[in-house]
Structures are given as C-alpha cells and as structure tokens.
Amino acid sequence: MRKFASLLLLLFFVAASLGRTPVFADSSTAIRLSVDATLAPQKILRVHLVIPAAPGPLTLFYPKWLQGLHAPIGPISNLAGLKISSNGQVLPWKRDSFDAYTFHLTVPSGAKQVEVSFDYLESGGPAGGTATDKLLDLNWYQVVLYPAGKPAAQIDVKSTLKLPSGWKFGTALPVESQSDAEIVFQTAALDRLLDSPLIAGEYYRVFDLTPPGETVHHEIDIVADSEVALSMSPEVQKGLTNVVAESRKLFGARHYRSYHFLLTLSDHTGHFGVEHHESNDSRLGERALLSSGASSDVGGLLAHEFAHSWSGKFRRPKDLTTPDFQAPLQTELLWVYEGNTSYLGDLLAARSGMWTADDYHRSLAGMAASLGPGRPGRTWRPLVDTAAAVPATFAGGPGAGGWGSWRRGSDYYEEGELLWLEAATIIHEQSHGQKSLEDFFHIFYGGANNGPEIKPYTFDELVQMLNQVVKYDWAGFWNSRLTSTSPDAPKGGIEASGWTLSFTSEPPLPGRASRRISDTTFTIGLEVGRDGHISDAIYGGPAFRAGLAPGMKIAAVNGRAFTPEILNDAINASKGNSRPIELLAIVDDYYKTFSIDYHDGERNPHLVRIAEKPDYLEELLKPEAR
Numbered sequence: 001m002r003k004f005a006s007l008l009l010l011l012f013f014v015a016a017s018l019g020r021t022p023v024f025a026d027s028s029t030a031i032r033l034s035v036d037a038t039l040a041p042q043k044i045l046r047v048h049l050v051i052p053a054a055p056g057p058l059t060l061f062y063p064k065w066l067q068g069l070h071a072p073i074g075p076i077s078n079l080a081g082l083k084i085s086s087n088g089q090v091l092p093w094k095r096d097s098f099d100a101y102t103f104h105l106t107v108p109s110g111a112k113q114v115e116v117s118f119d120y121l122e123s124g125g126p127a128g129g130t131a132t133d134k135l136l137d138l139n140w141y142q143v144v145l146y147p148a149g150k151p152a153a154q155i156d157v158k159s160t161l162k163l164p165s166g167w168k169f170g171t172a173l174p175v176e177s178q179s180d181a182e183i184v185f186q187t188a189a190l191d192r193l194l195d196s197p198l199i200a201g202e203y204y205r206v207f208d209l210t211p212p213g214e215t216v217h218h219e220i221d222i223v224a225d226s227e228v229a230l231s232m233s234p235e236v237q238k239g240l241t242n243v244v245a246e247s248r249k250l251f252g253a254r255h256y257r258s259y260h261f262l263l264t265l266s267d268h269t270g271h272f273g274v275e276h277h278e279s280n281d282s283r284l285g286e287r288a289l290l291s292s293g294a295s296s297d298v299g300g301l302l303a304h305e306f307a308h309s310w311s312g313k314f315r316r317p318k319d320l321t322t323p324d325f326q327a328p329l330q331t332e333l334l335w336v337y338e339g340n341t342s343y344l345g346d347l348l349a350a351r352s353g354m355w356t357a358d359d360y361h362r363s364l365a366g367m368a369a370s371l372g373p374g375r376p377g378r379t380w381r382p383l384v385d386t387a388a389a390v391p392a393t394f395a396g397g398p399g400a401g402g403w404g405s406w407r408r409g410s411d412y413y414e415e416g417e418l419l420w421l422e423a424a425t426i427i428h429e430q431s432h433g434q435k436s437l438e439d440f441f442h443i444f445y446g447g448a449n450n451g452p453e454i455k456p457y458t459f460d461e462l463v464q465m466l467n468q469v470v471k472y473d474w475a476g477f478w479n480s481r482l483t484s485t486s487p488d489a490p491k492g493g494i495e496a497s498g499w500t501l502s503f504t505s506e507p508p509l510p511g512r513a514s515r516r517i518s519d520t521t522f523t524i525g526l527e528v529g530r531d532g533h534i535s536d537a538i539y540g541g542p543a544f545r546a547g548l549a550p551g552m553k554i555a556a557v558n559g560r561a562f563t564p565e566i567l568n569d570a571i572n573a574s575k576g577n578s579r580p581i582e583l584l585a586i587v588d589d590y591y592k593t594f595s596i597d598y599h600d601g602e603r604n605p606h607l608v609r610i611a612e613k614p615d616y617l618e619e620l621l622k623p624e625a626r
C-alpha cells in the first residue's frame with residue numbers, strides 16, 4: 001500500500017522530467033491541516049483540520065506508532081481542547097474504550113466534512129516536540145488526526161503553517177508558496193507528510209552540501225538558540241559534503257528527491273537524531289558547532305541518520321512496513337535497521353574525514369567493551385530479544401531505572417554493528433579479497449532513484465542477497481549470533497580485521513566513544529554523575545558486590561568529600577593495593593559506608609593491532625570519493 005504513494009511520486013517525476021502534465025495529488029479530497037505556531041515560544045501549537053467525511057459513523061486516529069522511534073508513543077497526552085464540528089454544529093466525540101489514540105463520532109446527514117481543532121502542548125522528549133523562545137522542531141504526527149479506513153499513503157493532506165514573525169524554516173516537504181503570514185506546502189500523502197519534519201527559528205542558516213558532480217541537491221538547515229551557534233566551520237561543511245560524496249560510492253544509488261540535514265542546536269531540547277527518508281531531525285547542544293570536537297560529534301550523528309535514508313527508509317523490514325500509524329510495528333529486524341545503519345554511519349564518518357581512524361577504533365573498542373564480558377544481561381537475553389522487545393522497553397530509555405547491564409538495552413545498535421563488521425570480514429576472507437560487503441550494499445540499497453520509495457525485505461531475502469555476493473551459511477551465521485547467550489561480545493569481526501580489544505590505563509581520547517562510556521564502569525562498575533549521583537551500577541561488578549546501587553549518591557571517597565577526580569585518584573591508587581576503596585554514600589536519607597574490593601587501577605578499552613594479521617580496518621576506512 002505504501003508503494004502506491006511512491007508510484008504516484010514516481011509518476012510525478014517521470015512526467016515532470018518529460019515535460020508532460022504531471023500527476024498531482026487531488027487537493028479537493030485532501031485533508032486541510034493548518035498549524036498556527038505563533039505561540040511556539042509558549043509551547044503551544046494551534047491546530048485546525050478540515051477532514052472530508054460522509055454522513056454516519058467516523059473514526060479518527062491520532063498517530064500512535066512512530067516509525068523512527070519504533071514504539072507506540074505518539075504524544076497523545078499533549079492534545080488538549082479537542083473540538084469537532086460540522087456546518088457550525090458541535091459534534092460530540094467519544095474516545096475508544098481500548099485505545100486512547102482512537103476517537104469515535106457521528107457525522108450528521110448532509111455534511112461533507114468535519115472541522116477539528118485542538119491545541120498541541122509541547123512537552124519535550126523525542127516524541128513530544130520542542131519549542132524554545134527562539135526555535136521550533138515540528139513533527140507533523142503531533143498535530144494531525146486522520147480518518148480510519150485508508151492506508152496513510154492514500155490520504156492526501158494540504159498543510160499550511162504560520163510561524164512567529166521573522167522566523168525562517170527548513171524541511172524536505174515541498175513548498176507551494178509562502179508569504180510573511182503563511183507557508184503553504186504542496187499536497188502530500190499522509191505518510192510522506194509525517195516523514196517530513198520541519199525546523200524553524202529566529203536564528204537560521206542553510207549550507208549547501210552537494211558535492212561537485214552530484215545531481216541530487218543536499219543541504220543542511222540549522223536553527224539554534226543564538227546567532228553565534230550557527231557558525232559552522234568550513235571544515236565541518238567540507239566533512240559533511242564528503243559524507244554525501246562517500247554515500248554515492250558506498251550505496252551506489254540514492255532514493256530521494258533532495259536531502260535536508262535538519263540540525264537543531266539548543267540546550268533546551270533533548271539531544272538525539274531521528275531518521276527520515278529525505279531528511280533527518282538531529283539535535284545537539286547549542287555550542288556543538290563551536291566545540292573542538294564538532295567534526296566528530298556532528299559527523300557521527302549526522303552520518304548515522306543520513307545512512308538511514310537507505311537503511312530503514314528505502315529498505316525497511318517487512319514487519320516494520322505498516323499501512324498506517326496505528327498498526328503495531330514488529331521490531332525483530334532492528335539489528336539490520338539500526339545495526340547496519342550504525343555500521344554504515346560510522347564508516348561514512350571515517351571515510352569523510354569527520355572521524356579519524358582513531359575515532360573509529362575507539363568507537364569499536366567502546367562498543368565491544370560495553371557489551372561484555374562483565375555485562376551479564378547477554379547471558380539471559382539474546383540480541384534478537386533486545387530488538388523484539390523494544391516497543392515496550394525503549395520509551396524509558398535503555399537502562400532506565402538502573403541495572404542496565406542486567407536488563408540489556410538497545411544493544412542491536414552496537415552489537416549489530418560488530419556483527420556487520422564480522423559479515424564484512426567473512427566476505428573478504430571467503431572471496432579472497434575479491435568481494436566486499438559493499439557489493440552487498442550495492443545490491444541491497446541500489447537501483448533507480450524513484451524518489452522516497454520503500455522496498456520491504458525479510459530475513460530470508462537478506463540471506464539470499466548475501467549469498468549473491470558470497471555463498472556461505474549466512475542464515476546459520478546470523479541465527480547463531482542473534483540467539484547467543486555467551487557472556488562475550490562478538491569480537492570476531494574486530495579480530496579478523498587484525499585488531500584486538502585491550503584494557504589499558506591510557507585514557508580514551510575526547511570524542512564520542514569516550515563520552516558515552518564513563519571510565520568507572522570498566523573499573524569499579526559504577527556510572528557516576530559529577531555530583532556523585534549513581535545513575536547505574538554494573539550488575540555483578542565490584543560496586544554491586546559492595547552493596548551499592550543506582551539512585552544512591554556518593555558523598556565521600558576514602559574519607560574525603562566526593563569529586564569525580566578524587567574518585568579517579570582512588571581508583572588509580574588501587575592498583576596493587578590490598579586496601580578496599582571506601583565510599584560514603586547517601587541511601588534514601590541514610591549515610592552508609594561501602595568497601596569496594598577493587599585493585600586493578602584505571603582501565604580503558606582500546607583496540608590494539610594483531611601484528612601478524614593484515615589491517616582490514618585500514619582498507620575499510622579508505623575514502624572512495626576523493
């Protein structure tokens with residue numbers, strides 16, 4: 001059903017390019033959606049919808065399952081003041097007894113449409129939306145109700161948007177016209193609309209990222225809480241342009257009309273990225289572009305989200321390809337959707353020069369180390385289960401509530417990446433260097449650019465395509481890795497690439513991997529904030545055995561008031577020392593002392609070369625487009 005919409009878009013483009021009459025979506029039957037965002041600084045969006053309807057029962061849906069977040073967390077609790085009317089007559093509505101995202105009403109005889117109005121009250125978070133005094137991140141799923149009965153690809157929506165005076169905007173959604181008062185967007189199918197977020201703000205800049213010779217337009221649109229935060233260095237702009245150039249080589253094709261990196265820079269939003277077919281909605285701290293680590297931070301995030309246009313958007317697991325936003329998503333294949341994207345994104349970040357080879361090695365080391373041994377969740381919960389359970393477990397965030405190493409989080413990202421690296425080394429070895437995983441990417445992600453098209457796949461089809469590159473027991477390989485309850489992370493790919501994981505006292509360099517993993521998780525087994533708050537403890541680790549738990553707060557280390565540095569000093573001094581590390585902690589208002597039996601000093605994960613094996617990572621990270 002979704003392919004139908006893609007076909008319409010394809011027809012439009014073919015017709016337009018041949019100079020014939022284009023096939024336009026029928027705007028007379030389209031839902032008219034007006035969003036007034038002039039109150040965005042007060043975190044209120046005013047929504048008005050005109051929905052074509054026939055007399056009789058009508059069911060309206062608020063989008064529930066969010067594709068990029070893989071969970072039923074449409075922000076329904078932010079909808080307030082819902083009023084539905086027809087021909088000036090107020091229509092009573094009733095929420096469904098079993099599903100809070102469903103509204104029932106009766107359309108009176110003679111009516112041809114209903115009018116719906118409500119306020120959307122911004123609440124932050126990945127699904128809730130963000131507005132600050134200076135900017136707005138708008139996801140259309142926040143501000144729409146749609147009628148039951150048709151796939152989202154067959155529901156046309158004509159949208160208009162009012163912004164605070166002087167604000168500018170960026171989006172992949174094609175604009176029909178715009179004035180100071182209002183932006184009018186081209187009519188779009190509901191699924192395309194909801195896949196096309198918009199960022200707007202008082203401080204806005206756009207940079208072209210189209211590499212020389214590239215026919216498809218790429219740009220980055222940036223909104224920020226200050227003018228100075230928009231100052232992207234020529235180095236970062238060049239790096240992102242390289243990412244785009246490298247993607248042409250890596251995938252061999254594109255599947256979008258144009259591509260917009262939508263970047264929000266604010267200390268008042270969550271910091272994450274969400275993928276879309278023709279854009280990504282990525283959010284970092286206000287000064288992210290001004291920091292010395294800008295290339296590595298921005299490159300790592302944006303390359304990942306960009307790779308999703310192929311992995312997850314163009315090629316999507318069949319079980320994640322649903323006709324609308326109410327049908328449940330089955331997430332078992334997220335080790336491809338997210339794991340393969342992690343592999344691709346990190347490769348693009350390194351090939352573009354936004355990451356150094358060291359950044360890449362450090363990221364791999366951090367991933368392997370954080371997966372085990374010593375992280376016991378994998379002994380009861382196989383990788384495939386971390387993917388399958390995500391609709392119920394992701395909303396609170398990996399490890400929310402603590403003991404994340406025992407629960408396991410969304411390991412299909414990191415472990416998926418290690419497994420795809422292992423697949424790359426298998427192809428390299430089996431073909432004696434004649435083939436590479438990139439040959440698979442060209443088969444899987446290649447083909448003509450028909451605009452934002454979706455080609456679903458199953459596990460069996462994936463295996464069959466890998467076999468087209470190199471004959472191997474791919475089903476056996478994936479099944480054994482996906483169902484393993486070994487205490488060890490799968491490091492086969494790292495080792496076959498000529499590297500091994502090693503812990504040394506050498507500190508990790510500043511960057512993505514080092515910030516994700518606190519030093520003390522690899523030593524005493526605690527994740528500690530700067531104020532001493534214990535956000536997590538490794539189940540079974542030294543601090544766990546001493547009686548410590550998430551939620552406690554460290555007050556003193558060996559008799560001295562806590563600072564992270566003093567804790568580090570105590571860990572350093574523990575090497576070869578038989579005295580335990582003594583922590584005084586606040587536990588539900590009581591002060592308690594804990595003795596941690598730990599004597600290994602500082603430990604940080606690093607990749608170290610295996611001298612007798614060739615360095616396959618060096619080959620993988622070589623730029624192809626320059």
Ligand SMILES: [Zn+2]
Pocket residue numbers: 275304305308338341
């Ligand atoms: Zn992702």
